Amino acid sequence: MFANEKPKGSKSFRENNFNLAFGEEGGPEDRPLIIQFCANDPDQLLASALALQDHCDAVDINLGCPQDIAKKGRYGSWLQDDWDLIYKLINTLHKNLSVPVTAKFRVFPTIEKTVEYAKMLERAGAQILTCHGRTREQRGHNSGLADWDKIRAVKQAVSVPVFANGNILFHSDITRCLRETGCDAVMSAEGNLYNPMLFLPSPAVASSSPSSDAVSQALSVRYKPHYELALEYLDIVAAQKTRTAFSAIKGHLFKLMRPALAREKDLREKMGKIRREQLEEYRAVVLEMKTRMERDMAAVGEKLLEELVIIEEGTGLPVLPHWLAQPYWRPLPQPKDAAAKIEPESTAAASKRRLDEAVSEPEGEEESKKARTMPGVAVEGDSLPVNVILA
Secondary structure (H helix, E strand, C coil): CECCCCEECCEEHHHHHCCCCCCCCCCHHHCCCEEEEECCCHHHHHHHHHHHHHHCCEEEEEECCCCHHHHHHCCHHHHCCCHHHHHHHHHHHHHHCCCCEEEEEECCCCHHHHHHHHHHHHHHCCCEEEEECCCCCCCHHHCCCCCHHHHHHHHHHCCCCEEEECCCCCHHHHHHHHHHHCCCEEEECHHHHHCCCCCCECCCCCCCCCCCHHHHHHCCECCCEHHHHHHHHHHHHHHCCCCCCHHHHHHHHHHHCHHHHCCCHHHHHHHHCCCCCCHHHHHHHHHHHHHHHHHHHHHCCCCCHHHHCEECCCCCCEECCCCECCCCCCCCCCCHHHHHHCCCCCHHHHHHHHHHHHHHCCCCHHHHHCCCCCCCCCCCCCCCCCEEEEC
């Protein structure tokens, strides 16, 4: 949320972003909870944090958001050139709050500057550092890979716990990341949106000898049909007194059901046209998706999941059956000279790519970033607390 008291309609901005009246946000079922703020004014940040410190377990400062809206508002990663201000933001909270202060940040192009930056955050009073291994410029379809070497360097340079963020697609990536970075925990945002089962290890699979490392990677996590997760999410939304922004509902459903929406275009279009918080309209779409996915599941018979995994050409990454919630990765950006040599993609491939992009980027981005989420799911980006697994 934002450290801001500017009124929005009949309610204060603060109340719209963290509702205390119903006792749900920050309540017993909402703990442990770290509240993350976007801010550039130490005094206003402190006032906002003091108002909520009794309803959370820590306060985090967002130093990672790379989006244009953050640049315009001067927060997130767009503060990382003003180290004096960042120091004041963290130190002011550290000296005046009864709960710990943490910070989530992005790396610089060099390891040396990244380490220097992390040490400054620690000196300011941050008691946990979450290091996203991408630079400010790595975002959207230019995200590329997170740099675990820089994360490891940060962990080795500071004495406070460090959480690693980036490149977590499958459960096996968690163990690999902890091993390669030496970090105390792994944090995931986008991966949770596409597969909320990400942090649940898979039970023993029927086959003891997967056909490849990629298939083994795919089988490391537990999966559910995405329509089951979508229906569970809608039940949670319906049970809350606290309002959930309709753009957040739509955004979650688009991501959960992305593999099938690329096929079931009529359902994608129907869901895209829902303009109000009509949960029953969303539920009707999900129930129709359930019918179609059960049809497709029946068509494959008794095949094992391992037999249904396809290895994507080019990336070597596993793609699961379209009825399962699963990770989504953007193609790695091509160097300009290499891109010029690539033949134009086929019409069918281009159409599929455009559809995938449309499904993965639902409208209402700004509103969805501040919306409430289901347990195990966090809105994409750097604006909300996300799931963490401890080493």
